[in-house]
Amino acid sequence: MKRIFSGVKPTGHLTLGNYLGAVRRWVDVDQHRAEALFCIVDLHALTVEHDPARVRRLSRQAATLLLAAGLEPEHCTLFVQSHVDEHARLSYLLECTATDGEMRRMIQYREKSARERARGGSVRLSLLTYPVLMAADILAYGTEEVPVGDDQAQHVELTRDLAVRFNQRYGHTFTVPKATHPAVAARVRDLQDPASKMGKSGDAGGGVVFLLDEPEVVRRKVMRAVTDSGHDVVYDRAERPGLANLLDVLAACRGAGSDPAVLAGEYSSYGDLKREVADGVVELLRPLRKRHAELVADPGYVDGVLREGAARARELARPLVDRAYRAVGLMPPV
Secondary structure: OOEEEEEEEOOOOHHHHHHHHHHHHHHHHHHHOEEEEEOOOOOHHHHOOHHHHHHHHHHHHHHHHHHHHOOOOEEEEEEHHHHHOOHHHHHHHHHHHOOHHHHHHHHHHHHHHHHHOOOOOOOOHHHHOOOOOOHHHOOOOOOOOEOHHHHHHHHHHOOOOOOOHHHHHHHHOOOEEEEEOOOOOOOOOOOOOOOEOOOOOOOOOOOOOOOOOHHHHHHHHHHOOOOOOOOOOOOOOOOOOOHHHHHHHHHHHHOOOOOOOHHHHHOHHHHHHHHHHHHHHHHHHHHHHHHHHHHOHHHHHHHHHHHHHHHHHHHHHHHHHHHHHHHHOOOOOO
C-alpha cells in the first residue's frame, strides 16, 4: 500500500475552501486508498510573527475539525508535527544538503518576504528555510505520494531534489516522492474577491466561510457575495468569476456528478442562486459542526488520538532518520 503525507498549517481557522479543496478528499479517498499520515504542521506556523496561545488553540482546533470531518484513527495517522522530534532532526540534515540559491528561488519565500518587508517587519530565517522542514516532513516517512495544490508543487520538487542529492552523496536512504494533483471538488474563491482563493489568512474578511461559522453567519456571507454585472445566470470563470464561484460551491455541495454549467440553467436570478448556495453550505457543514461540538466536549478522546498518532509516526520515522544520521557520518548514541 502506498504511503501518503498531507499537512495543514494552524495559521488560521479552517475554511470551506480547505474542506472542499482537500479535507473531504482526505476523508473520502486518501485514508482508504493508502497508508495516510495527516499532520498539523505547527512548526511551520512559527515562520512569521505569531501569538503562541493562538497557535496552540488553532492546532487543537484543526485536529478536532479533521476528526469531525471524518478522518478515522483506524484508517489513518493523525498527529501534531512538534510531537515528533524526527521532523526537526531531519530538517537540519536537509539544510546541510540544500543550497542558499535553492531557498531564495522559492516563489512563496519571495512573495511572503516582500510582504513582510512592505509592512516594515523583519524576515525570519525560518521563512527562508521552511521548505527544507517541509521536505523533512515528507521524507521522514518514506512518503511515496504528496497530494498538493499548484502553490506547493515547487516545494515537492525541492523535496525530490534533496532526496536524490542525499542518496547520491551518502547512499540510498530516502524514497523519492512524487507530487500528485488530484482533481479539486471546487476551487473555492473569496466571496468578496473572486480573484483570490478562500484562505485561512482572511480571518477578518466577510468573503471567507469558516467551518465553524454559525448558519446565520454563513447565510449572510453568501448573500453578500460579489457577483458580476448582468442579470442572467451563466457559468463563465473568465468573464463572470463571482457567479462561477457560487456555482462551483453549489456543485461541490451537491456532490459528485454535479456540473456547475448545468446548474446555472436552473436559476433565473442571482438571489435565488445565492439562497440555494447558502442552504447547501449550511447543510454540508451541519454534521461536521455537530461532531466538532461532541469532540470538544470529550477532549480526552482527541488527546488520545493525537498521542497514539504521534507514537505511530515516531515508530515510522525514527529508524529512517537514525539511518540518515549514520549515513552522513554522525556517531550513534553511546
